[in-house]
Amino acid sequence: MADLVELDSLEILVIVDNELDPISPSPNAAVQQSGGLKDIGMGGPQLDPQTRGGAISELRMDNICCSAHGLSLLITGLKSNNSGEPERHTVLFDTGPEEHIFELNATRLKARLGEIETIQLSHWHRDHSGGMPRVLAMANAMKPAGSPAITVDLNPDRPDYRGMVTPMGPVSMEADPTFAEIEAAGGKVEKHSEVHTVAGKFFAVSGEIPRTTSYDVGLKRGLRMMREAGVWEEDTLIRDERFLMCKLKDKGIVMFTGCSHAGVVNASRHAVTLGNGVPLYAVMGGFHLADGEPQTITSTVADLQALEPKLLLTGHCTGWRAKFAIQQAMPGKLVPSFVGSRFTL
Numbered sequence: 001m002a003d004l005v006e007l008d009s010l011e012i013l014v015i016v017d018n019e020l021d022p023i024s025p026s027p028n029a030a031v032q033q034s035g036g037l038k039d040i041g042m043g044g045p046q047l048d049p050q051t052r053g054g055a056i057s058e059l060r061m062d063n064i065c066c067s068a069h070g071l072s073l074l075i076t077g078l079k080s081n082n083s084g085e086p087e088r089h090t091v092l093f094d095t096g097p098e099e100h101i102f103e104l105n106a107t108r109l110k111a112r113l114g115e116i117e118t119i120q121l122s123h124w125h126r127d128h129s130g131g132m133p134r135v136l137a138m139a140n141a142m143k144p145a146g147s148p149a150i151t152v153d154l155n156p157d158r159p160d161y162r163g164m165v166t167p168m169g170p171v172s173m174e175a176d177p178t179f180a181e182i183e184a185a186g187g188k189v190e191k192h193s194e195v196h197t198v199a200g201k202f203f204a205v206s207g208e209i210p211r212t213t214s215y216d217v218g219l220k221r222g223l224r225m226m227r228e229a230g231v232w233e234e235d236t237l238i239r240d241e242r243f244l245m246c247k248l249k250d251k252g253i254v255m256f257t258g259c260s261h262a263g264v265v266n267a268s269r270h271a272v273t274l275g276n277g278v279p280l281y282a283v284m285g286g287f288h289l290a291d292g293e294p295q296t297i298t299s300t301v302a303d304l305q306a307l308e309p310k311l312l313l314t315g316h317c318t319g320w321r322a323k324f325a326i327q328q329a330m331p332g333k334l335v336p337s338f339v340g341s342r343f344t345l
């Protein structure tokens with residue numbers, strides 16, 4: 001990844017995530033965070049100060065985002081070019097579970113969807129892919145006429161269905177959007193299984209994530225089915241999962257992970273390898289420890305700590321027990337990702 005551009009800064013808008021907390025203060029001075037009630041209030045409709053005791057604006061409940069089980073992050077990299085002009089490139093990492101949730105939150109956040117160049121799907125699971133058609137429609141509607149089509153960066157290995165084992169029999173998830181449906185919705189499908197750069201080489205998408213830990217056993221009870229075969233097969237490894245990463249000047253690698261079915265330590269180690277040894281600065285996304293065994297959580301936190309990250313922006317499927325363990329082991333490093341938050345790194 002020698003050609004990955006070194007960014008000056010990074011802006012992240014959390015459009016979909018599991019947790020909503022517009023009250024807790026930012027726990028880490030190294031990251032600028034906004035999107036709390038004060039910011040929502042100041043961004044609300046202006047009031048005539050004469051009419052409500054000098055109040056300048058109204059905090060409206062319908063300007064607060066709604067949480068949902070899934071993830072969608074709008075990520076913009078910034079870099080000054082040789083003539084000092086700022087250059088920006090924007091990637092949308094995952095699209096959340098449902099179209100209306102994405103639309104509701106993106107609208108409330110006034111998200112600049114027209115800037116999206118690439119949508120990267122971390123893996124084929126509906127809580128990450130479900131918003132896709134509406135995302136494409138909204139983003140394309142915000143783009144000036146004649147803009148290049150939005151690239152949708154996908155793993156070619158798409159099961160027709162994913163599901164899970166239950167004592168009563170398999171439960172199927174809703175199907176992910178098909179390649180044809182994504183094209184029909186206005187996306188330019190690009191299939192990649194190997195590591196590559198996207199969005200002006202500001203970001204890289206990994207290839208398959210090597211499993212080096214003994215404790216990451218993948219998704220318990222995971223299944224997949226191809227319609228032609230008509231039978232469910234065990235699929236605990238979710239081999240199609242990929243992460244997004246970038247390199248931040250004077251700081252290090254920032255890695256975005258969807259669900260970490262390969263293990264967040266494995267993904268973090270691989271990001272450092274792809275970054276040619278540049279230290280790990282931040283990890284953001286789902287650490288998938290919500291249903292983890294206590295020993296898995298302990299081992300994960302210890303091995304993450306060994307990588308000396310400065311920020312852990314935990315979201316989606318991380319689970320409160322893992323967040324608690326991180327906070328205890330690495331006080332100050334945990335910055336929970338709440339829906340509606342804006343982070344500047």
Ligand SMILES: [Zn+2]
Binds near residue numbers: 123125
């Ligand atoms: Zn998943």
Ligand SMILES: [Zn+2]
Binds near residue numbers: 125
């Ligand atoms: Zn997920």
